[in-house]
Amino acid sequence: MFLHVVRGDPKFLPAVHDLYEKARPEENHFLCYVKGPAPDGVPSGFKIVRNDSDILAEYRKREDWRGVICSGLLDEVVCLAKVIPPSLPLAWIVWGMEIYNKSFEYHKDLFLPDTKRLSGGFLKNYLRPLIWFARDLRRGRRTILERIDFCVCPFREEFEFIKSRSLSDRIQYLKGWVCARDITHYLSPRPSKGGVDIQVGNSATFENNHTEIFQMLSEMDLDGRNIIVPLSYGDPQCRESVLASGRKFLGDRFHPLLDFMPIDEYNSIIDSCSTVVFNHNRQQGMGNILSAVARGAQVHLRETPIYHGLRRIGLDIRKVSDLKSNDVNQVKESPRLNTRSIFEAEFSLSKRIEDTEAMLAGLRPS
Secondary structure (H helix, E strand, C coil): CEEEEEECCCCCHHHHHHHHHHHCCCCEEEEEECCCCCCCCCCCCEEEECCHHHHHHHHCCCCCCCEEEEECCCHHHHHHHHHCCCCCCEEEECCCHHHHCCCHHHHCCCCCHHHHHHCCHHHHHHHHHHHHHHHHHHHCHHHHHHHCCEEEECCHHHHHHHHHHCCCCCCEEEECCCCCCCCHHHCCCCCCCCCCEEEECCCECHHHCHHHHHHHHHCCCCCCCCEEEECCCECHHHHHHHHHHHHHHHHHHEEEECCCCCHHHHHHHHCCEEEEEECCCCCCCHHHHHHHHHCCCEEEECCCHHHHHHHHCCCCEEEHHHCCHHHHCCCCCCCCHHHHHHHHHHCCHHHHHHHHHHHHHCCCCC
């Protein structure tokens, strides 16, 4: 039996449960870690835990655990790192925010200069990360990072990046996924509206570094293209900041998406974009990136580990620095045959299940 402790994000919980139950039916015990009231949408297969006592009580109910898997959590599972024996493998499924947004050595690089100023200046970008650093020492962040046996993520490049900053040499890489989502259905002959617009970012978070892209686009010949900016979820402070800078630099070309809408309506708008720009300095919005590539958009990323991983498997991903007016004024033709074959080979549900089976089989004492 595998013990799963999963961050309580209802967007992912059903698909997390689905992935592991497809890979190893009835061999998984799922805990959903939340603070305060349980969010809506927690599947019946999860038991809610809120603190160390709850987690340890569930762990001590059995003695036949084959592995402990922490998904999107670090500080919250230090208690497990202190009690599980060396013979019991501990795996960390990287979601992102638990390491990039909550550690000083990563957080300091998330925001570009203008965004850093807009996001809160000294207090938010320097003082708060230092407080996090002190908190990490108190909570024992190093304890969990040194106890982890396996770091699990889709691309080895991200593992190598994290390992170079935070993990011990003994920690091993296993390929794995956050959840069971088959994105091959996004593959289509071309954007449904023959799109020519430009999408910037995927949410109202400062990690998108919207302002720097708005400035870049304002200096280019957009030839009538609109700039579509999803802002329906995220940080209200960031949303207001992005609205102000979008109107300042782009004027009538700026089209923010502020309200939640039916998925078909949202997809119709997003499908109008033949160019998509994600200006994150960390892994974020993987589903958005892959769905944009699948529908035939030209995707621009910063040179993060995800950029290098996607390029390695053969996808045509461009750098943000390559964004030129002659690129955005061209409508990309339908996805190349090799794009379809890459998606089917790397990102299908059957491949995710196969990878998960291999990952679980690989959980052996180091």
